[in-house]
Amino acid sequence: MTQEELTKEMLDGELYEAHVSHPHKLRFYSKSPDPNYECDGCKLPADTNSYLRCPYENCSFYLHRVCYKFRPSPSPSWHKFFPQCGFTLYDGITAEVADQSGDFPYPYCDACGEDIKGFRYRCTPYDDSDHPPGKHDLHPTCLRGDADATIENRGVPLKLKDKVKSKCVECKKRYPAEECIGFTGWKWVSEDRDYWGFPYCFTGTKLCYHLKCMNEILRKQMK
Template sequence: MKYKEITHLSHPHVLVLESAEEPYQCDGCKEVGFGPCFKCETCNFNLHEECAMPEPSAFHHFFRKCDFRFYENAPGYRARYCDACGKDVRGFVYQCLHEKAHDLHPCCMKLQRTLIGDGVKLHLSDKVSTRCLKCGSKEISKGFRGWSYESSCGQYCYHVACVKNLVLENWRRGYFDHGHNTMALQIMAPNEDNIVQQTGGSSSGRRKASKYWRMAKVALTLIISAIFGDPTTAVATLIASLLSS
């Protein structure tokens, strides 16, 4: 059953499910969101669907020995970070019961295991074998890989953290406010040199390169949709131009 209106302990007014036309910051987990959200029509208060209706307890297949509990604020006094994306935990969170507890943002907890679209199949992984097409590395930071979506063929891989950063930085630079097409970031492609060398610049080589970028764009679109929700027109325009250099 899909709820259209809810009440939430963190807010005094009724929250209505709407499709946000612009990016918003979730007042639960403090992460960015797009698409459907529960919004207060009286004041500027928004919640991801995952934050608005969390499960009291949860399980994740990457942590088979962990029993997660939902908290509006992580227990303890030290700073926490999400084991999926590496970003700080600043609000709603799922935390396991172990002494050295794992933490997951609600939206990261709910990430789909498999994404399929337009000839691309991606799997959520915590142990990737391919470099991320954005940062060019297997690790987000030294000693921390985080989660990635990787294609079945192994050619297309993006860190969840890198995709979050890509959209967030463009938002902060005003892309969504002004609708301009000047990209703040570039998408790296470690395999591009191999494609050029193997094809020698032939017409068939150009077709292979074109297909490579098209599939990378499809992969990126699927991942942005999985992380942030259904793309708005502004997000779709951003995706369309990310790989068009």
């Protein structure tokens, strides 16, 4: 699939070619009539108002738009928060990757901290000398999200940042997964002190949300 095809807008109600993970063509919906679906690619809940679904009534197969569009490719992908890494998509069908999860039942996403149970991107270091220990794994929706985007929550503008140690105002925790102490993950942060509110404006603690917590907030807003 070419870059032009990847970025091309999809038309509401149109049928598109079958994905490698499913034998049937899939219909695109720009507005989700079913906010409770789970993506059969990355195994995460709905996180967007658009998705693809199998048109057959007895076949409840769903894919996030980003999971449908991004296929295994010999050319690595990259993310600005991991400049030493080239990421390859593994879908478990055309390409598999051995888990390196240690004591955990599943590998976790180095962006949101949630378990990876389906499609994943795994890194290959560009330069071993500068690469941190271990391999990085990312959900397709985390890697392909717009890292330069600004979102609003309760009227507060937030930017996606890495290595922010402030506690999340939603879950009141510093780390998105308590068993991964030291792993801060990505956070949506307000850099403007005017929006930090009391007592954050005095303590210098940035108003922020874990990517995982913000995903949960957005999912609730869809329902």
